Amino acid sequence: MKYGKIKKKKDFRKILSTGKRAYGGTLTVVYLPAKEPSMAVCVGKKYGKSVERNRIKRLLREAFRAQAEKVGSPYAFLLIPKVSETYSFEGFRKDIGGIFKREKLEDG
């Protein structure tokens, strides 16, 4: 399934206020049923300089991509990482997988 980008400020507000929250060790996932599958990562200035922020975004997208195939129905996802010293691909991947399993979003 192809995931689009969430861009509009209105959409962000809607998901953050009405969406369901799921917490993992390294990040928080906010999601809402939607017509088209979409996702976004939230990495503000508190996470560091631009190099560091870009790295977090890449890791999150890649980890999400590795797990997204399991989700059957369309949802809008927001991924919000927690501030820490180091960020790892493996940690994000396991947390996202665990959240999908717990929230019963996986297909079948």
Added chain:
RNA sequence: CGAGCGGACUACGCGGUCGCGGCGCAAGAAAUUGCGGUGAGGAAAGUCCGGGCAUCACAGGGCAGGACGCCUGAUAACGUCAGGUGAAGGCGACUUUAAGGAAAGUGCAACAGAAAUAGACAACCGCUUCCGCUUUGCGGAGACGGUUCAGGUGGAAAGGCGAGGCAAAAGCUCACCGACGGGACGGUAACGCCCCGUGCCAUGUAAACCCCGUCCGAUGCAAGUUUGGGUCUCUCUCAUAUGGGUUGCCCGCCCGAGGGAGUACCGUGAAUAACGCUGGAGCCUAUCGGUGACGGUAGGCGUAGAUAAAUGACCGCGCUCGACAGAACCCGGCUUAUAGGUCCGCUCGUAUU
């Protein structure tokens, strides 16, 4: 071998699988799919300068304000760079340097010190008057005249140092050094060097105000352009220069501004849109001119253009185990951050030949 100086370069590499942003080609009505190729830096950073570019009822004058400041050159331009001069530091290679003017004027110089820009007081000496005494003299006080040496204070005390000179002294005189004025020579110039003269008067601070010289219109791609409607009619409010725009102010110049209703046509998307948006003062190689910055000529190259914003994950191999760090209109610089590695030129010390 040890210590050091200057300059240049590099910024993990290779192979696979999956994935991302532009571009090209093909397919498709379209969404999209497939293939190919391409995709961050030396600082992309800070936004400290300069320029291009764009807009402002063209950009005119004056004031204010700002920047720069040894000389010559380079450049589109610069506060940058190159070469040189002076000064300071280092044994040296070399490094640093906002380096015009203090006899245009104003301000400031705490504390200390007799005194802070120059007068007084104190001190030293001469002469004279008075007083005292141990009476060819010595001491004390006062008037007049000469002088600023020494001591102490200070960042700085009126050219320095040595000799002569004098009642005591002082560039009063002399040698050397410095300063100032004039001249010759060398250099495009800053300046250097030599000669002659003047006994010498002018404290510091201009990164205090300021003076002199040179330069600057303002605003910045969130600039701005296009579509978002156009034309006509009616009407309302403010205004006739005492308004609005143009640079902070003045002059000058330019101009009415905003809203509502109706009708005909176009359009249905209205801001998260498109353009600006990357081919350029471009990069590489060779050669010529120049000490050099740089410039000329010839050949070659095609080299990110995103907009919640693209480079990542995993596996294998190698090693020195990988620093600082991510384009956002574009260039030239400066400044700041930066693990390690490579190369070139040079200095000092020690030892050997």
Added chain:
RNA sequence: GGCCUUGUGGUCAAGCGGUUAAGACGGCGCCCUCUCACGGCGCAAUCCCGGGUUCGAUUCCCGGCAAGGUCA
């Protein structure tokens, strides 16, 4: 991305190149009191950091760092 502003005890803040760096609130110590409060006395500042100009810099100049504002 562009353009600006500000950094002084814990907080809010004054500060004409020479100050013992004002003042208020708060904190700590001592005195006063049987005790607390009030009151009195005292203490606590790398003037954000690094250079430079100057005899002397919180102040002037240059470069960093941090915080904040503003422009569609």
